[in-house]
Every structure is written in structure tokens, then in C-alpha cells.
Amino acid sequence: xxxxxxxxxxxxxxxxxxxxxxxxxxxxxxxxxxxxxxxxxxxxxxxxxxxxxxxxxxxxxxxxxxxxxxxxxxxxxxxxxxxxxxxxxxxxxxxxxxxxxxxxxxxxxxxxxxxxxxxxxxxxxxxxxxxxxxxxxxxxxxxxxxxxxxxxxxxxxxxxxxxxxxxxxxxxxxxxxxxxxxxxxxxxxxxxxxxxxxxxxxxxxxxxxxxxxxxxxxxxxxxxxxxxxxxxxxxxxxxxxxxxxxxxxxx
Amino acid sequence: xxxxxxxxxxxxxxxxxxxxxxxxxxxxxxxxxxxxxxxxxxxxxxxxxxxxxxxxxxxxxxxxxxxxxxxxxxxxxxxxxxxxxxxxxxxxxxxxxxxxxxxxxxxxxxxxxxxxxxxxxxxxxxxxxxxxxxxxxxxxxxxxxxxxxxxxxxxxxxxxxxxxxxxxxxxxxxxxxxxxxxxxxxxxxxxxxxxxxxxxxxxxxxxxxxxxxxxxxxxxxxxxxxxxxxxxxxxxxxxxxxxxxxxxxxx
DNA sequence: CGGTCGTTTGATTACGATCAAACGAAGTGG
DNA sequence: CCACTTCGTTTGATCGTAATCAAACGACCG
Numbered sequence: 001x002x003x004x005x006x007x008x009x010x011x012x013x014x015x016x017x018x019x020x021x022x023x024x025x026x027x028x029x030x031x032x033x034x035x036x037x038x039x040x041x042x043x044x045x046x047x048x049x050x051x052x053x054x055x056x057x058x059x060x061x062x063x064x065x066x067x068x069x070x071x072x073x074x075x076x077x078x079x080x081x082x083x084x085x086x087x088x089x090x091x092x093x094x095x096x097x098x099x100x101x102x103x104x105x106x107x108x109x110x111x112x113x114x115x116x117x118x119x120x121x122x123x124x125x126x127x128x129x130x131x132x133x134x135x136x137x138x139x140x141x142x143x144x145x146x147x148x149x150x151x152x153x154x155x156x157x158x159x160x161x162x163x164x165x166x167x168x169x170x171x172x173x174x175x176x177x178x179x180x181x182x183x184x185x186x187x188x189x190x191x192x193x194x195x196x197x198x199x200x201x202x203x204x205x206x207x208x209x210x211x212x213x214x215x216x217x218x219x220x221x222x223x224x225x226x227x228x229x230x231x232x233x234x235x236x237x238x239x240x241x242x243x244x245x246x247x248x249x250x251x
Numbered sequence: 252x253x254x255x256x257x258x259x260x261x262x263x264x265x266x267x268x269x270x271x272x273x274x275x276x277x278x279x280x281x282x283x284x285x286x287x288x289x290x291x292x293x294x295x296x297x298x299x300x301x302x303x304x305x306x307x308x309x310x311x312x313x314x315x316x317x318x319x320x321x322x323x324x325x326x327x328x329x330x331x332x333x334x335x336x337x338x339x340x341x342x343x344x345x346x347x348x349x350x351x352x353x354x355x356x357x358x359x360x361x362x363x364x365x366x367x368x369x370x371x372x373x374x375x376x377x378x379x380x381x382x383x384x385x386x387x388x389x390x391x392x393x394x395x396x397x398x399x400x401x402x403x404x405x406x407x408x409x410x411x412x413x414x415x416x417x418x419x420x421x422x423x424x425x426x427x428x429x430x431x432x433x434x435x436x437x438x439x440x441x442x443x444x445x446x447x448x449x450x451x452x453x454x455x456x457x458x459x460x461x462x463x464x465x466x467x468x469x470x471x472x473x474x475x476x477x478x479x480x481x482x483x484x485x486x487x488x489x490x491x492x493x494x495x496x497x498x499x500x501x502x
Numbered sequence: 503c504g505g506t507c508g509t510t511t512g513a514t515t516a517c518g519a520t521c522a523a524a525c526g527a528a529g530t531g532g
Numbered sequence: 533c534c535a536c537t538t539c540g541t542t543t544g545a546t547c548g549t550a551a552t553c554a555a556a557c558g559a560c561c562g
Contacts (some may be wrong), residue, residue: 331516338531426521434507434508435508435510436508436509446508446509447509447511449509450509450510450511451510451511454510
């Protein structure tokens with residue numbers, strides 16, 4: 001809060017994707033960028049736009065979503081501090097989905113041209129960004145499975161497991177729990193359920209002593225059982241490289 | 252059938268992603284590869300494996316899928332002739348999903364090292380492959396929306412629309428229809444429905460004069476209405492670059 | 503001609519949606 | 533400081549889409 005976040009967090013995160021040397025790191029630090037602090041719910045990218053900046057999320061959370069013709073929203077992914085938003089939209093002419101701030105966010109907007117130039121001159125950076133995108137895609141695939149073939153209890157449990165591991169990898173949230181930055185309505189839009197049903201499922205998970213919650217703070221009471229109930233395997237997150245990646249037995 | 256397919260189709264397809272010059276094309280043609288012809292249902296990659304080859308699909312169809320702990324299968328994507336399978340798994344140590352032949356397929360297996368070397372030496376090829384992966388991810392996102400927030404009629408219609416445009420872009424299937432290479436059970440696994448329900452939805456689409464089918468051959472009777480019923484917009488396919496991309500009004 | 507696979511039909515069930523309303527916490531303005 | 537609003541959560545009652553169960557049918561293949 002008191003310390004202005006820097007792009008160091010982004011550098012460190014990118015290093016978990018592919019090894020970088022000091023010149024690579026300096027290249028990232030030398031990127032031109034505009035610092036911005038935005039309120040929750042602000043749109044960072046709108047479907048149909050042609051983005052000119054790639055945003056680095058320095059603090060706070062963001063999410064991608066689409067809205068159907070019937071007005072239903074589907075959340076596609078949730079992003080955590082240190083992540084590069086919109087490598088997705090950066091190389092394609094027109095954004096095919098929205099990116100919105102989930103909480104208050106601080107971000108560094110880097111001109112796409114500068115980012116592309118850096119990627120061209122530093123192969124390891126290109127490689128790290130490439131791998132980062134591949135992992136994003138791996139998470140999209142898992143979400144297809146989650147909404148397509150899992151029942152509501154499994155689905156919510158799975159999402160809670162994913163958040164636990166990703167928050168931990170991001171250096172947030174401690175061993176056994178974390179504070180969900182999402183409302184139950186947003187949880188519903190991420191899982192293809194209704195807010196009412198999400199509420200009932202969360203209560204059920206509490207009744208089964210899998211989680212415990214006070215407001216948005218989720219305590220994972222029994223990681224291993226939650227993992228099994230959520231049909232969760234961390235394989236798709238591809239977080240084997242450095243950093244603390246296990247909560248007890250993460251697999 | 253009678254003509255042995257070559258990687259020319261792959262070259263041409265990659266050119267729709269980013270412009271390539273003659274040296275780029277020659278680089279692709281010079282890649283070492285093993286030609287293989289495999290029966291339908293053969294596994295090309297299994298979850299948990301470390302793939303050493305990237306496959307180019309010369310003819311036939313393939314698909315990616317995962318199986319849940321409860322044994323339910325979810326199809327993640329369907330691939331058409333000319334596509335590079337497994338750029339996804341090539342840069343990540345362990346495959347997080349299966350890739351399987353949907354029909355009899357012919358493919359060229361390229362050692363990953365050779366592909367990476369080519370990408371490193373020819374930036375435009377790297378760029379084209381990168382963009383190709385981004386479009387794959389865009390399709391994954393749309394599928395999340397499809398299974399997460401659309402009802403069964405919309406869901407099936409949407410899938411039929413996507414196949415129509417992609418087959419057309421691949422130079423297969425004519426103006427108004429195509430032959431589905433999938434069983435209704437596979438259609439069910441792609442949409443998160445049951446085979447029984449898929450059957451009923453297909454019949455309903457026929458009753459509404461949106462499609463007409465004889466066996467697997469689907470005729471699109473009214474593209475524009477099917478598009479609306481399926482809540483379909485082609486934006487996420489990012490097929491604006493060269494080649495025939497519109498069926499009447501594709502948007 | 504028998505066997506397998508995929509499609510089709512019918513009857514019943516159930517999971518999650520929908521509708522409706524109350525409740526609680528946080529923020530705003532008088 | 534306290535009404536008042538707003539937003540998110542919670543509860544209850546009912547509904548409906550798609551799942552499930554079961555079986556027959558049709559096509560292709562050896």
C-alpha cells in the first residue's frame with residue numbers, strides 16, 4: 001500500500017517462465033511506460049477496440065470476460081499482480097473480449113511497439129512471454145473442462161484450488177487461505193452458475209469442513225480433500241519452475 | 252485421397268497468420284519430418300507425456316480433450332488440415348491434455364528442436380506461429396463462453412457456425428454446408444451436453460429449417476438465422492487476413 | 503448374417519435456474 | 533450521527549432444461 005509497486009514484480013514473474021539474464025531484466029526495466037492507478041470495475045480493454053498498450057498489472061486484480069447476446073456474462077480468466085495483461089490482444093488487430101479491473105489496480109502501460117521491439121531483440125524475453133501465453137491457454141482449456149463437465153460443487157472447489165496455488169505463486173495469500181477478491185456474482189460468472197447457487201455451494205463446502213469463510217476470506221480447512229472434491233490437479237498450471245509451488249501435496 | 256498431401260498446405264495456412272517471404276517458406280519446406288498416416292482414434296499425444304515432435308496435420312481431423320476424475324470427457328478443440336498441432340505442448344515440459352485423431356489422419360512430425368531453431372532464425376515464422384497460438388487461445392475463450400453461458404440450441408448452433416467458417420477458411424466444405432467429421436457423442440463432448448440431448452437439438456434445428464442433414468452431411472439452410480440463433484460472431488476467429496472468409500455476411 | 507457402433511425415441515429424474523424477498527454491511531448526505 | 537441508499541449475501545419456493553435410464557433401430561463391416 002505505502003510502497004509504490006514497481007515492475008520488479010513483473011520481471012520476477014516472467015523469470016518463472018524462462019530464465020532471463022541481467023541484460024534481459026534491464027531491457028524490461030528500460031521499457032517506456034505510463035503508470036496508472038484505476039478504480040475497481042474500470043474497463044482496461046473493450047471488445048472491438050484496437051489496443052495500443054500492453055498492461056503490466058503491478059497491484060490488484062483484473063479479469064477478462066465476454067457478454068453473450070442474451071446479456072449473460074462469462075468470466076474467462078482472473079489476473080494477479082505481476083502478470084502481463086493482454087499479450088493476447090497485443091498481436092491481434094481487434095480485441096475479442098473485455099478486460100476489466102476486479103479491484104483497484106495499479107498498472108504500467110507499455111506501448112505495444114516497444115514491447116515487440118524488446119521481444120525481437122531479446123530472444124529469452126520473447127520465449128518467456130510466449131510460454132506465459134501458452135500457460136494462459138492451458139488455463140483456458142482447464143476452464144472449458146470446468147464449466148463443461150463438472151458439477152457445481154466440483155466446479156467451485158476447483159476454482160478455489162486454482163486460486164490458492166496461483167496466489168501462492170504470486171506471493172500472496174498464505175499457506176491455508178486467502179482473501180477472495182471476487183463477489184459471489186463474479187464467482188458465478190466465472191463458473192457458469194448463478195449467484196444464488198454459488199452461495200449455496202459455498203455453504204455446502206463449509207458444512208463439509210472443506211473451507212471456512214468470514215466475508216471474503218477463505219480458509220482452506222482441508223486442502224487434500226478440497227483438491228479431491230474439486231478434481232484438481234496442478235499440472236495445467238505448469239508451475240514447476242522456481243518459487244514456492246506446493247501446499248502440502250499440490251499435485 | 253490419391254494425391255499425397257504435402258506441407259504446402261501448412262505453409263499456406265501459416266501465411267494467413269503473418270506474411271512470409273520465399274526464404275521463410277523454404278525454411279518450412281526444409282524442415283526434417285517423419286510422415287505418418289494413422290487410423291481414426293489414435294492418440295497423438297497423451298496427457299502427462301513430454302512430446303518431442305510437433306505435428307503438422309496434412310489431412311484429416313484431430314481433436315484435443317481432457318477426461319475428468321469422474322470419467323467425463325471434454326473436447327477442447329477440433330483441428331483441421333493444415334494446422335500445426337501442439338505448438339501448445341511443444342514449449343511446455345509436460346502435456347496437460349490429450350490429442351487424438353478424429354478421422355484417419357496424415358501428418359508430418361517435426362522434431363521440436365528443429366522447429367524452435369527455425370523460429371529463432373526466421374522471425375516472421377515465429378511471429379506467424381505466435382499469432383496462430385493466440386488465435387487458438389481466442390477460440391478456447393469462446394468455447395468457455397459457449398459451454399458456460401449458452402443453452403443447448405444456441406451452443407450447438409454456435410459450434411456449427413464455427414465449423415462452417417473454419418472449414419471454409421481451410422478450403423474444405425462448400426458455401427452452404429459440410430460433412431461433420433464428428434459423431435453426436437463427440438459433439439456432446441465438445442459442448443458439455445449428452446449425446447441424447449445433442450440428437451434432440453439437431454432434430455430441433457432441422458425442424459426450424461436452420462439446417463438439414465443426411466447422415467453427417469450438414470446443410471446450412473439459413474446461415475443468417477443460424478448465426479443469430481447461435482449467438483455467433485466471427486470476430487474471435489480473427490480470419491480477416493486473405494482467403495475466402497465470408498459466407499454471405501460472416502460477421 | 504451376426505456384431506458393433508451410432509442414432510433415435512420414450513419415460514422419468516434432478517441439478518441448477520428462476521422468482522421473490524429479507525437481511526446485513528458499507529458508504530453518502532442531510 | 534443517523535436516515536437512506538446501494539450492493540452483496542442469504543433464504544425459501546417453484547420451475548425447467550438437460551441428464552439419466554432404457555431400449556429399439558439403422559448402417560456398416562467382417
